[in-house]
Each structure stands twice: as C-alpha cells, then as structure tokens.
Amino acid sequence: MKKITFIMIIITIAFSLGISVFSSPLLANTENNPKDARDKYLNIITVNKPQYKMVKKIVKDKHNVEYMFTDEKDINEFKYTREVIQNVSNMDLFIYSGTNFEPWANSFIDELKKGKIGIINLSRGIRLLNYDVNAVSKENPYYFEGLEAYKVALYNVKAAIQDRDPENRDYYEENYKNAVKELDDNIKPYEKKIKSLSDYTFVALNNNFDYLSKDLGLNVIRLDNHEISEFIKLNNLDEKKLVILKDGTEKEAMDLSKYKVVDLWKYDGNMSFDDLILYNIKELTDIIIQNS
Structure with missing residues (x-):
C-alpha cells in the first residue's frame, strides 16, 4: 500500500512539472503580446x-x-x-x-x-x-x-x-x-471669391506673403522705393482695382488711408498654421464682399 502511495506521489509531481513545462511558452506569449509591442x-x-x-x-x-x-x-x-x-x-x-x-x-x-x-x-x-x-x-x-x-x-x-x-x-x-x-x-467655400481676386492688383509692401499669394494665383507687384502714389502712376495701375497687402504684425510708417488695405498675418504663435491660412484667405476675400 505504501509503495502504491509513493508511486502516486511521483506521478503527481511529474504531472505537475509537465504542466509547468508546457505552460511556460503560454506565459511568454502573453508577456510579448503584439498589442504591447x-x-x-x-x-x-x-x-x-x-x-x-x-x-x-x-x-x-x-x-x-x-x-x-x-x-x-x-x-x-x-x-x-x-x-x-x-x-x-x-x-x-x-x-x-x-x-x-x-x-x-x-x-x-x-x-x-x-x-x-x-x-x-x-x-x-x-x-x-x-x-x-x-x-x-x-x-x-x-x-x-x-x-x-x-x-x-x-x-x-x-x-x-x-x-x-x-x-x-x-x-x-x-x-x-x-x-x-x-x-x-x-x-472650399472661398474658392469662387478666390478666383474673383484675379480682377485686382495687389501691391506688396514686403515678401512675407509670397507663398500664399502664389498658391492663390494673385497678381502681386512688390513696392519698390517709390511712394505709393508715384508707384501707381509709373505702373499705370487702376486705384479702384488696387489692394495694398500689409503685414498686420508690423507697424507701417507710410499713410495708406486712401487705399484698400488688407492686413495679413505672417505668423501668430497662438494660431495653428491651418487657421492662419484660413484667416488670411478670409481677409483677402472680404474685398469681394466690400465691393459687391
């Protein structure tokens, strides 16, 4: 009887070891779950x-x-x-x-x-x-x-x-x-108005908005060292279809009160770049609303 009991104990231990041997790979797979990786x-x-x-x-x-x-x-x-x-x-x-x-x-x-x-x-x-x-x-x-x-x-x-x-x-x-x-x-809602901007000539006081104006297909002339009134005469520009592109982040010394002026922003640290683009497009296309 004692012999049978001893044999059973051996079998039980062996069975337990067998389970742990075959269980190890399962535990390893759990730890290396692809989701964790x-x-x-x-x-x-x-x-x-x-x-x-x-x-x-x-x-x-x-x-x-x-x-x-x-x-x-x-x-x-x-x-x-x-x-x-x-x-x-x-x-x-x-x-x-x-x-x-x-x-x-x-x-x-x-x-x-x-x-x-x-x-x-x-x-x-x-x-x-x-x-x-x-x-x-x-x-x-x-x-x-x-x-x-x-x-x-x-x-x-x-x-x-x-x-x-x-x-x-x-x-x-x-x-x-x-x-x-x-x-x-x-x-998209601005596309029709953006096309209408081709009716205007834009005078840029600097190059800060070259990327935007190029993408929108604007007719832009860079102001040189002349006064604006003299520049308009030299280039035979129609004042009614003339818009000054001004950098809203910079102070401007010259008097622009008699012209259509659009204040654009080259950078705003609190505004995302896509919101900055939309802001500038809205400012530009408001010209169409003002003249309609």
Whole structure:
C-alpha cells in the first residue's frame, strides 16, 4: 500500500512539472503580446506652438508633445543653455522649421547629443522662395502660410512619426488625410471669391506673403522705393482695382488711408498654421464682399 502511495506521489509531481513545462511558452506569449509591442510612447518637442498643433493633428493624445516658444520675438532672441541642450537631447523627436525662422537652429542642432533623438526639418521637400533683406538674398521662412507648403510640412511630421512608430503607421496616415481634408473643406467655400481676386492688383509692401499669394494665383507687384502714389502712376495701375497687402504684425510708417488695405498675418504663435491660412484667405476675400 505504501509503495502504491509513493508511486502516486511521483506521478503527481511529474504531472505537475509537465504542466509547468508546457505552460511556460503560454506565459511568454502573453508577456510579448503584439498589442504591447505597439504601445510605443514618444516624447516630441517642437520649436513653436503652431508646430505643436501640427504634431497633435497626427498623433492626437497618443504621445507626449511639447513646445519651446509661442512668440516670434522669443524665437529670434533665444540663447540656449547646456540645460536646454540636455533636455532636448533626451527627447525622441525635435521638430523645427528648417529656415532662418529659427536663426540659432543649426548651431543648436550641432550641440544636441545624437543617438536617441530624431531631428526633423519641416521644410524638407518644400520649394522655398527667396527674398532680399538689406540687399542680401535669403530663404523666405514663412512657407507655413502657403497651402501647398503647409501640406508638405504636415506630411513630414506624419512620416517622422511613422518612422518611429511603424506599428501604428495606418493610424497616423488616417489622421494626416483627415487633417488635409479638413483644410481643403474649410477653403472650399472661398474658392469662387478666390478666383474673383484675379480682377485686382495687389501691391506688396514686403515678401512675407509670397507663398500664399502664389498658391492663390494673385497678381502681386512688390513696392519698390517709390511712394505709393508715384508707384501707381509709373505702373499705370487702376486705384479702384488696387489692394495694398500689409503685414498686420508690423507697424507701417507710410499713410495708406486712401487705399484698400488688407492686413495679413505672417505668423501668430497662438494660431495653428491651418487657421492662419484660413484667416488670411478670409481677409483677402472680404474685398469681394466690400465691393459687391
């Protein structure tokens, strides 16, 4: 009897070991669940708030997104420290404009600790325009207020996120398509009025709105060193069909009170780039309403 009991104990132990041997792979599979592998969490930092809003359109609440500045003045006057370099180096992605909009960007990037961080130039693939500043030709940094350039920059955001989190690439692709569609849908009600803008001649006081005016097909003449009244005579322009493009972010010394003036915004730190585009289009097309 004792012998039978001993044998039963041995069988029970062996059976238990067998179960644990065959159970181990199941536990391993549970720990390496494909869903867990997809739950990658990225830390992303942009230079300004509008760029931050671009990234949020692609990632929603899936990743941590931060920004450094709001105001353009703060961006221009920024002096980075070792602490800032260390903090940004610890992020997964650093996103910047890629033009002289951030005059310190190149030297700052050189200081970042390479390896973990991905550096994304939003202007990649954009056909940048040049303009003269104090007789020096420079890249026009305000590409983000142009429709096509903005879409390319948004694509660059999407591609960078997909590269870092390929398991969710379809999710980011869908968000990108929805963001582009939303912008196109918001512009659609203005299309007829945009076509009517071809009846006007626009005199630009600077080149800040070259990207937008090019995309809208506006007839734009850059004001040279002449007074506006003299410039109008020299170019034989019809004042009734003449509109002055003024930068609403800058004070203008000359008197423009006798002309039709449109105040556009080249940048607003609290406004997303797509909202900035829509704002400027609305300001332009209001001319049609005023003259109807």
